[in-house]
Amino acid sequence: MDVVYKRSGALSDVSTTYCPGCSHGTAFKLIAEISEELDIVNKLVFATPIGCTTFSAPFHKFSTFMSAHGRAPANATGFKRCNPKRPVIVYQGDGDCAAIGTGESIHAAARGEAFTVVMANNQVYGMTGGQMAPTTLTGQKTTTTPNGRSVEVTGYPIRMAEQIAQLEAPRFVTRQSLHTPKNILQAKAAIKKALELQINEGAYSFVELLCACPTNWGIDPSGIKEYIEKNVIPYFPLGDLKG
Amino acid sequence: MAKKELWKGNEAMSETALRAGCRFFSGYPITPQTPITEYLAWRLAEVDGVFIQAESELAAATMLLGASIAGTRALTATAGPGLSLMTESLSCLASGRLPAVIVDVQRGGAATGNLQGAQSDYNMVTKTLGHGGLKGLVYGPSTVEELCDIIYDAWDKAEKYRTPVFILSDASLGQMMEPVDIKPFKQLDESRFDLPYVIGREQSEKKVIQDTPYAGPYNTMSENLDYNYRKYNEVYEKWKEDEVLYEEYMMDDAEYVIIGWGMAARISKSAIRNLRKKGIKVGMIRPISLFPLPEKPLNALDAKKIKGVLVVEMAIPALFYYDVKAQIDKNIPIKANLHCGGYLSQVDEIEEDIMKMAGGK
Amino acid sequence: MEKSYLFAGSGGQGVQTLGVLVAHASNEEGHFTTFLPAYGGEMRGGTSNCTIKMADEEIGSPEEKLYDNVIVLNKPSYDRFKGRVKKGGNLFINTALIEDAQADGVNIISINLSEAAKEAGSDKALNIVMYGLVLAHTKDISLENAEKVLNDKLGKKEQFRAVNKKAFDIGVNASK
Structure with missing residues (x-):
């Protein structure tokens, strides 16, 4: 009998603790599959942020280090410069990458540090219970924008991939989504390309993933596809921005 | 050499x-x-x-x-x-x-x-x-x-x-x-690349380096942090035995003791030499390790022998002074000579403070 | 033995170089030595200054209220530091920029550094003239060590070596 699909051996034999409909598990699955395909399960180092992925280490088999909120790109800079043979994925949420860690994000990208940043953009602070993020959409209700995000008061959501793409050093900058099987496959190809550029050419790359947080969006997980297509993609268009 | x-x-x-x-x-x-x-x-x-x-x-x-x-x-x-x-x-x-x-x-x-x-x-x-x-x-x-x-x-x-x-x-x-x-x-x-907190050069078995020590023998984070930080504290306590560094300067017959660290302490040495020339028996305890603070030599100052302690410090309000005061016999008079904001300690002022303690001028 | 020096002048007069040279010469002589520059914001004001102490035991304070030797290369430095000489100490002044210097109970040693530097062959050598004068006068450091340090630190280029040697000798001779 042919095996057409199996759980990646780079994932631990445990279930994630994420909410129904959350995209983090999907993103981990892709990274796990890619690590097997590239034969780097024992080499890949996973740099975690503060957010819902802080406690992700039990879910996979990669060596992992934690960082303070927003600092993962700086921490990874120190690590990778001293340990250039280990491929590194810096996995960050939008609050981590584009708010408290904007400085670290931009400057690591500007220096062209040899790691891959995967930014999960779900437009809310998930771990702390659904506050406004730098990516929260105009009009979106969060616990800190109870009447909907108002541009007069809070300005506009930040398109981080576009910010990174303006810099010289990054080799590959893209925005992908995890809301349909087709998009998931495209996202996987993008992360794989980013990692290959890192391993083969020492390049920095940035993959923004549109992720779902139905718990904090206040919707049923069955409505994710429609929500992302109707609300999120119009503001955060998909596709490669550089490379 | x-x-x-x-x-x-x-x-x-x-x-x-x-x-x-x-x-x-x-x-x-x-x-x-x-x-x-x-x-x-x-x-x-x-x-x-x-x-x-x-x-x-x-x-x-x-x-x-x-x-x-x-x-x-x-x-x-x-x-x-x-x-x-x-x-x-x-x-x-x-x-x-x-x-x-x-x-x-x-x-x-x-x-x-x-x-x-x-x-x-x-x-x-x-x-x-x-x-x-x-x-x-x-x-x-x-x-x-x-x-x-x-x-x-x-x-x-x-x-x-x-x-x-x-x-x-x-x-x-x-x-x-x-x-x-x-x-x-x-x-x-x-x-060194095999040390427990190091993720090695080429590849390695999975290692998880946590900046907060969540791992431990218990089921909850708070129990494990309590457990781990208790162990950290045992290390800090051990430092008080093994890692204390200080200098004693002209302390053998000292009746007045200057206590300072760093630049303030070396400036005080000039004052001590000048005071010794005037016949004032003054010495110094100079902590080199600030944590752990050398508590024992401070605790050992004998109120029967020591007539006064002057803490010289380049900070206002005083900081180090209170750590010293907590370690000194309550019967020993203690004063502070303070400057801050880039104003270095002054030799003549230190001499003056000790002279006042000695009741002369 | 413990001797203190304060050097002051305007930024372009090479006063820090002068101080550093004296400090190296002191170290060469085998003295305990400290060199403390005025730095940061102070450097951007009217005067640049530094203090040196040399002693036969470990040095405590690297600065003093009053100095054995105060060396001032311009008028603002003179105005600011003329009162910082110990009684019986030495005040070295550059008469090219400081006229009518007066100080009670202090030895004033005068030299026109502009003329001396010109004679040595370079306007920039004025600090080296003063280096020779100060060390020949105070005798805290042998002239042999003073000259060795001058060559070690500033003698990499032949043309500078000749000028510096001449400037140094002019300073030394002026102390006689």
């Missing part, structure tokens, strides 16, 4: 750090720390080390964690407002028990302050490294040579105890030239 060479404190310290095995520096320019950053920018390149001019002190100190996790001896240096920005990472280093060395070339004043020497960061690093109440070894050298001696062994101690080591220099010590012996290069063992 070869003649000592005259070096500026910042540069002598940087060269000695390199010879102690430091191969990573990340820093952000800030007076009076900048000469360290400038020196290591070219010097680390000569030994295939890593130098990064970071985008902020926040990032500079964070990069130490990554370098430490890679098994590299890592250093940063800062001053004044830069230290405030670094406290987040100090907390992470202490909590993750990651070895690294941090130098604060103290400058005057709070906020922007000024660029002259001071000792007002004492509480900020001896009481707790950032939030969370954890500790690191803290040293307060008073000469360029001592600054070099301390940094030469700093990573050995950092790795032995898995702790950040903090050195409180200051603007005057950093800029001052004094004769020093520049020490030989240390050879580091490859086994």
Whole structure:
């Protein structure tokens, strides 16, 4: 009998603790599959942020280090410069990458540090219970924008991939989504390309993933596809921005 | 012995750090720390080390964690407002028990302050490294040579105890030239890449390096943190036995005792010599380790013999003074001689304070 | 033995170089030595200054209220530091920029550094003239060590070596 699909051996034999409909598990699955395909399960180092992925280490088999909120790109800079043979994925949420860690994000990208940043953009602070993020959409209700995000008061959501793409050093900058099987496959190809550029050419790359947080969006997980297509993609268009 | 060479404190310290095995520096320019950053920018390149001019002190100190996790001896240096920005990472280093060395070339004043020497960061690093109440070894050298001696062994101690080591220099010590012996290069063992907090060179079994020690024998985070930090505290307590450093100066027959550290202490030595010429029996206890504070020699001061203690410190309000006062016999009169904001301690004022204690003029 | 020196002048007069040279010469002589520059904001004001101490035991304070020797190369430095000489100490002044110097209970040693430097062959050599004068006068350091340090630190280029040697000798001779 042919095996057409199996759980990646780079994932631990445990279930994630994420909410129904959350995209983090999907993103981990892709990274796990890619690590097997590239034969780097024992080499890949996973740099975690503060957010819902802080406690992700039990879910996979990669060596992992934690960082303070927003600092993962700086921490990874120190690590990778001293340990250039280990491929590194810096996995960050939008609050981590584009708010408290904007400085670290931009400057690591500007220096062209040899790691891959995967930014999960779900437009809310998930771990702390659904506050406004730098990516929260105009009009979106969060616990800190109870009447909907108002541009007069809070300005506009930040398109981080576009910010990174303006810099010289990054080799590959893209925005992908995890809301349909087709998009998931495209996202996987993008992360794989980013990692290959890192391993083969020492390049920095940035993959923004549109992720779902139905718990904090206040919707049923069955409505994710429609929500992302109707609300999120119009503001955060998909596709490669550089490379 | 070869003649000592005259070096500026910042540069002598940087060269000695390199010879102690430091191969990573990340820093952000800030007076009076900048000469360290400038020196290591070219010097680390000569030994295939890593130098990064970071985008902020926040990032500079964070990069130490990554370098430490890679098994590299890592250093940063800062001053004044830069230290405030670094406290987040100090907390992470202490909590993750990651070895690294941090130098604060103290400058005057709070906020922007000024660029002259001071000792007002004492509480900020001896009481707790950032939030969370954890500790690191803290040293307060008073000469360029001592600054070099301390940094030469700093990573050995950092790795032995898995702790950040903090050195409180200051603007005057950093800029001052004094004769020093520049020490030989240390050879580091490859086994360092197998250390428990290090993610190795090529590949490794899964290692999880947490800046908060959630792992432990219990089921809840709070039980494990309680358990782990209790163990950390046992290490800190052990330092009080094993890592105390201090100098006693002219203490044999002393009736008056000056207690100070760093620049304030060395300035006080001039006052002590002058007072001795006037027949006043004055000596000094000079803590070199500031955490752990040398409690025993302070506790041992005998009220029957010692007529007064003067704490000389370059901080207003006083900081170190209260730590000393807590260790001194209540029957011994104690006073403070304070300056701050880049105003160095003054020899004549110290003499005057001791003369007043001695009841003469 | 413990001797203190304060050097002051304007930024372009090479006063820090002068101080560093004296400090190296002191170290060469085998003295305990400290050199403390005025730095940062102070450097950008009217005067640049530094202090040196040399002693036969470990040095405590690297600065003093009053100095054995105060060396001032311009008028603002003179105004600021003329009162910082110990009684019986030496005040070295550059008469090219400081006229009518007066100080009670203090030895005033005068030299026109502009003329002397010109004679040595370079306007920039004025600090080296003063280096020779100060060390020949105070005798805290042998002239042999003073000259060795001058060559070690500033003698890499032949043309500078000749000018510096001449400037140094002019300073030394002016002390006689």
